[in-house]
Amino acid sequence: MEDILQTLHQHTCSWLKGNITMYKYQNFWTTKHLIEGGILAQQNFKAEPSDVFLCSPPKTGTTWLKSLAFAIVTREKFDESTSPLLTKLVHECVPFLERQVAEIVAQRPNSGLPLIATHLPYSSLPESVAASNCKIVYIYRNAKDAIVSDYHFRREALKLDMEDAPFEGAVEEFCEGFSSYGPYWDHILGYWKASLERPERILFLKYEDLKRDPASNVKRLAEFIGHPFSDDEEKVGVVDNIVSLCSFENLSNLEVNKTGKPKGGTLENRLYYRKGKDGDWKNHFTDEMKERIDKLMDEKLSGTGLVLK
Numbered sequence: 403m404e405d406i407l408q409t410l411h412q413h414t415c416s417w418l419k420g421n422i423t424m425y426k427y428q429n430f431w432t433t434k435h436l437i438e439g440g441i442l443a444q445q446n447f448k449a450e451p452s453d454v455f456l457c458s459p460p461k462t463g464t465t466w467l468k469s470l471a472f473a474i475v476t477r478e479k480f481d482e483s484t485s486p487l488l489t490k491l492v493h494e495c496v497p498f499l500e501r502q503v504a505e506i507v508a509q510r511p512n513s514g515l516p517l518i519a520t521h522l523p524y525s526s527l528p529e530s531v532a533a534s535n536c537k538i539v540y541i542y543r544n545a546k547d548a549i550v551s552d553y554h555f556r557r558e559a560l561k562l563d564m565e566d567a568p569f570e571g572a573v574e575e576f577c578e579g580f581s582s583y584g585p586y587w588d589h590i591l592g593y594w595k596a597s598l599e600r601p602e603r604i605l606f607l608k609y610e611d612l613k614r615d616p617a618s619n620v621k622r623l624a625e626f627i628g629h630p631f632s633d634d635e636e637k638v639g640v641v642d643n644i645v646s647l648c649s650f651e652n653l654s655n656l657e658v659n660k661t662g663k664p665k666g667g668t669l670e671n672r673l674y675y676r677k678g679k680d681g682d683w684k685n686h687f688t689d690e691m692k693e694r695i696d697k698l699m700d701e702k703l704s705g706t707g708l709v710l711k
């Protein structure tokens with residue numbers, strides 16, 4: 403593994419005071435530990451046709467998608483008053499491929515949970531994911547809110563004040579492609595192209611759409627992952643209950659998500675729940691920064707039908 407890492411290009415994030423170094427592996431950037439996890443997954447993980455992959459670039463709605471999918475597939479076992487989501491960080495309920503590949507492989511025979519999350523780009527997924535024809539749900543978000551969310555997440559994880567972590571530096575590095583699992587646009591385009599080729603296996607969700615109309619999107623999600631709601635369930639409010647259970651307001655106010663830390667981890671759970679709003683970028687971007695990102699997204703996504711402003 404060290405041999406592979408030594409051959410990779412490196413980039414140290416200057417706006418984070420040199421505290422994070424990313425490596426470029428198979429055309430995407432991330433930290434050493436996550437690349438090692440990705441390589442182990444490529445070598446050891448064998449997808450099953452019944453798996454459901456929850457894929458995303460970081461800070462685009464992963465936590466929300468994981469809680470919704472978990473609540474949907476476990477709804478016969480738990481309801482909104484007994485769900486493990488009330489007492490555990492969702493990242494402990496749905497495994498993350500790059501960090502937990504050994505655990506996933508070992509527990510798979512008895513896990514009963516088809517969900518696996520990953521930030522790996524489509525072209526770097528273990529080959530068995532496409533070969534098994536399992537389902538993939540992809541969530542993404544407008545680029546400016548993703549930048550803001552990542553800025554605060556990484557800054558706070560490193561306990562840096564805003565004065566010590568220049569926001570313009572984060573924007574600059576994003577534009578140069580140095581975002582976690584970035585370039586951001588390549589991540590989205592990889593899954594987008596795959597979804598055009600295999601629309602019945604890859605569902606695209608947008609954070610802003612989920613915010614605007616959670617119930618319809620939760621129904622789409624449930625249907626796609628093979629756990630559709632019955633008419634009776636809809637009548638008695640199961641969809642609305644899942645939407646409420648997984649809402650930002652509910653999850654971010656739970657004790658576990660306000661004060662907890664995952665087992666063996668250093669990041670506080672509260673870092674996954676910041677504002678949960680569409681459009682917080684307006685509080686951070688200058689007109690010039692906005693124009694720069696919008697123009698870049700237009701250029702990168704031109705002709706694809708995707709809008710990422």
Ligand SMILES: Nc1ncnc2c1ncn2[C@@H]1O[C@H](COP(=O)(O)OS(=O)(=O)O)[C@@H](OP(=O)(O)O)[C@H]1O
Nearest residue numbers: 460461462463464465466551649650675676677678
């Ligand atoms: N339930 C729910 N509803 C709506 N929004 C939510 C929810 N849970 C988390 N969030 C917001 O999602 C942002 C974090 O993104 P991710 O979950 O993708 O982060 S991570 O990649 O898993 O680290 C981050 O966005 P920002 O608030 O804009 O920073 C979180 O607050």
